[in-house]
Amino acid sequence: MILHARIYGLADKYEVPDLKGLAITKFEPVARARENTIEFPLSIKIIYESTPSSDRGLRDIVTKLAVEHSTTLFENNDAFHNTAGEGAEFGR
Numbered sequence: 458m459i460l461h462a463r464i465y466g467l468a469d470k471y472e473v474p475d476l477k478g479l480a481i482t483k484f485e486p487v488a489r490a491r492e493n494t495i496e497f498p499l500s501i502k503i504i505y506e507s508t509p510s511s512d513r514g515l516r517d518i519v520t521k522l523a524v525e526h527s528t529t530l531f532e533n534n535d536a537f538h539n540t541a542g543e544g545a546e547f548g549r
Contacts, residue, residue: 458487462500465515466507485518492522
């Protein structure tokens with residue numbers, strides 16, 4: 458998940474849209490399967506630090522997953538709680 462988030466950020470930086478699309482395709486199923494692991498909040502941090510706010514590709518995926526699983530994430534995942542508190546843009 459972290460690898461796909463990093464690749465997405467690099468693809469955005471170097472303007473490689475096909476690679477961004479591939480990173481989205483690879484990221485989403487992994488994120489859905491592992492949203493309650495330490496990797497999920499770390500990937501959110503990477504996504505929000507490596508892409509502009511106008512780029513909704515991975516941001517929409519992690520936001521949707523966070524909303525769908527908010528109860529579990531906030532109750533059982535200190536790393537997620539910290540990420541939501543630290544990242545003002547994501548926390549909004």
